[in-house]
Amino acid sequence: MxxxxxxxxxxxxxxxxxxxxxxxxxxxxxxxxxxxxxxxxxxxxxxxxxxxxxxxxxxxxxxxxxxxxxxxxxxxxxxxxxxxxxxxxxxxxxxxxxxxxxxxxxxxxxxxxxxxxxxxxxxxxxxxxxxxxxxxxxxxxxxxxxxxxxxxxxxxxxxxxxxxxxxxxxxxxxxxxxxxxxxxxxxxETHWPELRVLILVVSAEKKPVGSTAGMQTSVDTSPLLKHRAEAVVPERMAQMIQFIQQRDFEGFGQLTMKDSNQFHATCLDTFPPIFYLNDVSRRIIALAHRFNAYHGKTKVAYTFDAGPNAVVFTLADTVDEFVEVVKCSFPPGSNGDQFLKGLPARPTSLSEELLSAVVLEPVPGAIQYIFLTKVRCGAGPEAGCPRGCCRRPEPIHAGELKRGWTPGLTACSGRKKLCLLGLE
Amino acid sequence: MxxxxxxxxxxxxxxxxxxxxxxxxxxxxxxxxxxxxxxxxxxxxxxxxxxxxxxxxxxxxxxxxxxxxxxxxxxxxxxxxxxxxxxxxxxxxxxxxxxxxxxxxxxxxxxxxxxxxxxxxxxxxxxxxxxxxxxxxxxxxxxxxxxxxxxxxxxxxxxxxxxxxxxxxxxxxxxxxxxxxxxxxxxxETHWPELRVLILVVSAEKKPVGSTAGMQTSVDTSPLLKHRAEAVVPERMAQMIQFIQQRDFEGFGQLTMKDSNQFHATCLDTFPPIFYLNDVSRRIIALAHRFNAYHGKTKVAYTFDAGPNAVVFTLADTVDEFVEVVKCSFPPGSNGDQFLKGLPARPTSLSEELLSAVVLEPVPGAIQYIFLTKVRCGAGPEAGCPRGCCRRPEPIHAGELKRGWTPGLTACSGRKKLCLLGLE
The missing domain is CATH 3.30.230.10 (Ribosomal Protein S5; domain 2)
Incomplete structure (x- = not known):
């Protein structure tokens, strides 16, 4: 630097x-x-x-x-x-x-x-x-x-x-x-190489209540949030760190789901209540529980932030099967070939037994697409992360650096480039 | 007796x-x-x-x-x-x-x-x-x-x-x-004669998790339920009794909504989580809050039990307007003339101002029908309640009492009648 x-x-x-x-x-x-x-x-x-x-x-x-x-x-x-x-x-x-x-x-x-x-x-x-x-x-x-x-x-x-x-x-x-x-x-990021992350994009609509306003209302009105912060989280945090250190997916997954549910519970306990999960989110939750019940252990774990999209943690050996289960449960529309973005998954055929136990009442089009990704490193310079594990991002727009630069006239000069990222 | x-x-x-x-x-x-x-x-x-x-x-x-x-x-x-x-x-x-x-x-x-x-x-x-x-x-x-x-x-x-x-x-x-x-x-039941109750029937589907099994899972798994029972309810109970005794609808309504939300929050904090509210329930909740915000006070208060149907408390002077708001928000299908059951409401026209503030994105058919009713007395003999305020129920089927009575051959003898209620 x-x-x-x-x-x-x-x-x-x-x-x-x-x-x-x-x-x-x-x-x-x-x-x-x-x-x-x-x-x-x-x-x-x-x-x-x-x-x-x-x-x-x-x-x-x-x-x-x-x-x-x-x-x-x-x-x-x-x-x-x-x-x-x-x-x-x-x-x-x-x-x-x-x-x-x-x-x-x-x-x-x-x-x-x-x-x-x-x-x-x-x-x-x-x-x-x-x-x-x-x-x-x-x-x-x-x-x-x-x-x-x-x-x-x-x-x-x-x-x-x-x-x-x-x-x-x-x-x-x-x-x-x-x-x-x-x-x-x-x-x-190298600690748990088998960990995979699927983002199930339910809706790109703007969320109804922004998280800044939402959490302030929760602090002001939810008796359960206060209890969660004071009594529940300290205990869970110690457990979660241990599960991660031991790469214990059963413990990590269960606690991840519980904590997501509890966060949304405190949103519901807020007055007026805040809802970030919708009926599709709830279908994903039910699907994950049926999938785990079928396998007799925690193979996938969902978590939801301030919106309806699901983030699902799983391990590398489960990705192909679960992606197929999601495809069968939420059959893609015309974008079938682009339904899965990010890392690839291998097409796999599901047993009749699994299908009848896990895939109930498919809802076509309810999930827009899936991102498949992994755990990696944090914020860093454009050229790549400190450990070199992230690809250099593509410049969105480049040109000659000009004096009196204004948006719309953007510039790039070698490594020290100025990209007006607003112009795609 | x-x-x-x-x-x-x-x-x-x-x-x-x-x-x-x-x-x-x-x-x-x-x-x-x-x-x-x-x-x-x-x-x-x-x-x-x-x-x-x-x-x-x-x-x-x-x-x-x-x-x-x-x-x-x-x-x-x-x-x-x-x-x-x-x-x-x-x-x-x-x-x-x-x-x-x-x-x-x-x-x-x-x-x-x-x-x-x-x-x-x-x-x-x-x-x-x-x-x-x-x-x-x-x-x-x-x-x-x-x-x-x-x-x-x-x-x-x-x-x-x-x-x-x-x-x-x-x-x-x-x-x-x-x-x-x-x-x-x-x-x-005579204490608050202006109180009215609207039941918004969203769905008559059987609920996914019965309340007996549901509440046991909640007791076993929800840290928030334990806190609610021990710390939140005792305080709320004292407040609620006071609101009722003082016929304070503002207090009664707000606490009713908060307690309904908290109950559903503990269902969500259960593992696996239990959902009784669906997207239509949530629309009703949002509608009630918009209606109250428009009036600048609590005019309606929702509560939901172990299912998606809403029960809305209000006062007699608000019934006509709110029924109309519900009709505009969830336009009835072919059953328009039978949409409201129970007590009558007078047709009323809503101001443009109220419509634009409260009725957003109507969802036709999402509510099957409304029951409008009041507070009354408890369980009692068929002939009527001890205070005589309830109508005598209609016998479903009646006939001569026979020895060796079996279902399908049911009997009735004057006041001491045997009605096989299973035969409608």
Whole structure:
């Protein structure tokens, strides 16, 4: 990284993470300090990622932001928190005491463009990947290194977990200033190579209640959420860490399902109640339980975030069969050949016995498509993750860097490229 | 009542009750002792009731039971508990000490026929009305009087609440023998004459998980249910009794909705999770919240039992408008003229403002029909309730009483009639 000579342009990518012990509710709204610790699995970036390019220039008149091609409000308090915090860290890093003048580049305005390759606000933690990516990109731009999860947390709570790969714990912390509310890796992405993740995309509709507003209402109104945070999660967290360390899929899967259900239970206990699961989500849940009952053990485990899409954990040896079961239960429409995205699965034939026990009343078209992916590493520079396990992302748009850059006239110059990600 | 000279035939009816503080979970499976107290509203019998006829005869070879026209297993442990307990009370009442011979009629076999005028197992507490009715009918037959809710409770927990009218508390009790787990009236049916009850029948399908099995799984697996029973319900119960006594609809309605949501939350926290609400139920919930938000106060309050049908409490002055809102939101099919059953509502026109704020995306046919009813008195003899407020039920079938009575050849002799309710 550039250190004293910061880049003027940087592009990074960041992954989605899926919580298996859920975060729902803040004890401090501004610093984004949670009411309980949470634990997530970081997904491979091939299928689901945020990509962010940021540039600083003396020619920029003001800070500006583009999200998925649309200019967005750069004054958003959380974005401003991240920007302010990173500029402060940059100033500190450059040895400036409180009174010293900041290097020129820190006074320059910044342009940021970010794009997700998956539907925003569909309950796939898009803001987690987005803020992790923003923080990584700005840190690279400003030459900031070290513990950045605390900064990402101030953008979107669960973003702190996308800063790391593998199995990641977000410690709730105790301090009022949030300095101890940070992400820690419980196990690296190489720890459980057989683990596979299927994302069953039920609907790309925007969710009815955003998670920020939803969790605040839950904290204010749900007696069960308070009990969950205080009494249930601490015990579950210790169990979950042990299951992961031991690669115990039975324990990991059961607890993952229970914790997802409990999170949605606290949403229902909120007033007015919040529903993220729909009838298709419930069919997937019932299907998973029938599949496990047929096999006499936990072979698949579902979890749902703030939306109807299911994330299903399984092991490599079960993928082919379960993908086929999903296809039979939710027969694809005209997109049959593109129903499965991401990693491949081998076509397999299901026994009559399995079909009659597990596949009841198929609902054609209820699932749009499946992503098949794995566990991988966290937010990193565009060129790839620190461990080199993630593919370099494709630039969405590239061109010559121009002075007075505006969206629509985007530029790219070698490794230091400026991609206006809004223009696909 | 006949006292020492028991009737040989008796017919009674019993009402449905709708819990506003829910019962879910037993601490004693055999005696049916609950993990928390509950509180319900007894509905008028014109729309929803169970009707039971029981007869004893020296010619009967064995105890027999017909439910809704089908012969059923008379050996069901819960039915046997009620029968045994009532025969014991009859023996005791007739002054027999432990060693005394029972009067002849107590040794006779009994035939029982019961019918509900609403779908069984559709989440409308059919077993509550059914067992309340059975216990009342057998008590009348055997000349037993006094506290009978404890007997009804042993048939189906919530049946004890259908023994009384108005607003009924089922005290959980503390004793291991269940003698203090009984129903008590909090306020009579005359207490809140403006209260109206709308039952929105979403589906008459049999529910996927019966409540007996469901609540046992919840007790075994849901950490949130335990907390609800121990910490949440006692506080809510005190509040609910006060709201009812003060006829405070705002408080009553809000707490009714919250407690319904919390019950369903504990079902979702059960493993595997139990879902009784479906997408139509959720639309009704959202509709109620929009309706209340439009009016700036709680005008309607939903509650759901172990099924997708909604029960909506409201006051007389809101009925016409809300019925119209339901009709616009779920336009009836060909049964438009029979969409509203029970009490009448006046056709009313809705303002454009209300329509645009409350009626979003109508779903034709999603609600089959509405029952409109009121609060009334509990289980009682066929001729009417003790206070004479309920209409005498129509006999389903009548004929001459014959010796060697068998189903299909049923009989009726004046007031002491034997109706084979299975033959409609």
């Amino acid at each position: 550039a250190g004293e000579k910061p880049l003027t342009v940087a592009t990074c990518t960041a992954p989605v993470n899926i919580a298996v012990i859920k975060y729902w509710g803040k004890r401090d709204e501004e610093l984004i300090l949670p009411i309980n610790s949470s634990l997530s699995v970081t997904l491979h970036q091939d299928q689901l990622k945020a990509t962010t390019t940021a540039a600083i220039s003396r020619d920029f008149k003001e800070d500006r932001l583009w999200l998925n091609g649309e200019e967005a409000d750069v004054g958003h308090p959380r974005l401003q928190s991240c920007l302010r915090e990173l500029r402060r860290l940059a100033r500190k890093r450059r040895g400036g005491s409180a009174g010293a003048a900041a290097p020129l580049s820190l006074a320059y305005k910044v342009h940021v463009a970010s794009v997700n390759n998956f539907p925003t606000a569909a309950g796939l933690a898009s803001s987690a990947a987005g803020y992790a990516c923003l923080v990584h990109t700005l840190a690279r731009l400003y030459g900031v290194e070290g513990e950045l999860s605390e900064v990402a947390r101030q953008g979107s709570g669960s973003a702190c977990r996308s800063m790391l790969g593998g199995f990641v714990l977000w410690l709730m912390g105790e301090r009022p200033d949030g300095k101890d509310s940070i992400a820690q890796q419980v196990a690296p | 006949a006292g020492e000279k028991p009737l040989t035939v008796a017919t009674c009816t019993a009402p449905v009750n709708i819990a506003v503080i829910k019962y879910w979970g037993k601490r004693d499976e055999e005696l049916i002792l609950p993990i928390n107290s509950s509180l319900s509203v007894t509905l008028h019998q014109d729309q929803l009731k169970a009707t039971t006829t029981a007869a004893i005869s020296r010619d009967f070879k064995e105890d027999r039971l017909w439910l809704n026209g089908e012969e059923a297993d008379v050996g069901h442990p819960r039915l046997q508990s009620c029968l045994r307990e009532l025969r014991r009370l009859a023996r005791k009442r007739r002054g027999g000490s432990a060693g005394a011979a029972a009067p002849l009629s107590l040794a006779y076999k009994v035939h029982v026929a019961s019918v509900n005028n609403f779908p069984t197992a559709a989440g409308l507490a059919s077993s509550a009305a059914g067992y309340a009715c059975l216990v009342h009918t057998l008590a009348r037959l055997y000349g037993v009087e006094g506290e009978l809710s404890e007997v009804a409770r042993q048939g189906s927990g919530s049946a004890c609440r259908s023994m009384l009218g108005g607003f009924v508390l089922w005290l959980m009790g503390e004793r291991p023998d269940g003698k203090d787990s009984i129903a008590q009236q909090v306020a009579p």
